[in-house]
Amino acid sequence: MLIAQILAVLIFVVMFLLIVIDKIERQYITLACGLLTLILVFGAAMHSVPAILETLNVRGIFTPGFWYAAGQAEESSSGINWATIIFIAGMMVMVEGMAKAGFFRWLCMRLAKLVHYKTIPLFITFMVMSAILAMFIDSITVILFLAAVTVELAKLLRFDPVPMILSEVFCANLGGSATMCGDPPNIIVGTSLGLSFADFLTNTGLIAGIGLILVVAYFFLVYHKELAAGGEEIDFSAIPDPSEAITNKRDFIISCIIFGCAVAMLVTHAQTGLTVAFIGLVIAIVTLAASGKYALELLKKVDYKTLLFFIGLFMVVGGLEQTGILELIAGFIGKISGGNIKTMVAIIIWISAIASAFVDNIPFAATMVPVIKNLAATQGVDLQVLAWTLSMGTDIGGSATPIGASANVVGTSVAAKNGYPIGWGKYCKTVAPATIIVVAVSMLIIFVRYC
């Protein structure tokens, strides 16, 4: 077993290093490392076919419980989390359909018009919208459209778009923490531990809501002078009308209806018993059916690289899990916390936040889920409390640096492409303190409410 453990850790470390170095595309890295885990760890070192089957986890897809869970059946956290992958793929198809119809651009322009293109109200509205959209849609898409519209408006209204983009990025990450489907770590935590959309909304959602009020006030205090500085003579006639964003009225209405249904299905999935995998599959099929001859085009736009990245990643983490490495980590956390739940929460939230600030929070969350499960089982603490702690730590911690989360990379990239570079200094100066504030407040709320 020792050889298997060493190999599993070695593969995991090499995978992480290769992802950081970014010479090879990340999906190839995780898939190759996943394959190595199957061959070397499970095959050569453990001679265990059950471990391979459990990690590939394909059988689970063909059980009724995978699609329909009357009550809240806990899904297996071991190996490839197919529910996460199917759900994300489904959302990708839906979001592509919405983007094609012009939904996001229309929404941004509509709201900008509603606040009469005044900089400060625009700043606050866009932050709140970023958070709300990110509750249901991946933060990359939210920021891609929001940042592009922000830059466009900034050029027309003569203000600096950087403060607005940075606050939108932060709020997208914060909004993502509020729901089960907002941020990939939450989908992983939720599907692995059998939690529902409502569970997240009433727990991490509440914390994120309080966090949002705080950060809106914080960013307003930090940036209001810079934003108020604009406002020279503005030619309002140059600003495009929101309706111009809609490429096709029929598609637009259909995509709004599908989005509404997806939200309704997600919010009620604990009551209806439909699993997120089912919801993902249904919205993908409906979107494709509604898009007719463009269905193939939408399918081609799905980010398969990210889906393959997830599959490989789950295999590598499966290696750590099957060899008992994650149990050792859980044992270590249990030991240093002395069984005290407050100490455990503090350790998990800050380690998650710091790690997520520098490395991708998705592999981190995938690794930590079995750890908290083990910790709850051995130390007798409430697993859900640890789940909320892990979610808040990984989701919010990712905001701290330009490389912490995908939304940060996309936001800074859109700004840079339009001639507004955002280096590490500029980014961290305002966003890192906001991250620390929200992580600290989240920890306090968890202490007060659950410990």
Added chain:
Amino acid sequence: MDMGKQLIISVSREYGSQGHDIAKQLAEQLGLTFYDRNILDKIAEEMDVDVEHLEKYDEKPVNVLFSRRVGEHTNSMEEHIAQMQFSYLKKKAESGESFVVVGRCAETVLRGAEGLVSVFVLGDRSKKCLHIQEKFQLTEQDALAKMNRHDKARKQYHNRHSNFRWGDSRGYDICINSSRLGIEKTVQVLKSYIDLAR
């Protein structure tokens, strides 16, 4: 020389080899537009932004530890500035304009463009060092350190964006040691070469 045909001269250079001055003189003598850092001025003007925001990332290598890629997006400002300059150069080349460009990995970016002549200017270590000492009033040790630092950055920048190593003679049409002939004669040799090569 047939001035009707498009001519693009890319000049890559070792730090202290006076490649920049050589490229400038070539441009003046051939009556061509000269591009170096000034590309950023033009980009900033087109984008209606302040050039100071862009300058500090010019021809800088990407720091892999501090950058991350998500699909086609990256947070690396060095990468963005490089790509902006590459697109600018490609646009100019496609428009049929003749010009001389210093650095910016132009020999790779514009490979395949009709009328491209790629040059690499190198120099003897001692001569380059002496030139840097005189230009910046530095001690020999400081000049050497400066030279090594700049060459390392240029090498990393080039190798990130190109499929051949910086300074590898196989990647350029002509490599020339400016320490042998000095600026003026090097320019003469290059002019003759360009004339014959077209």
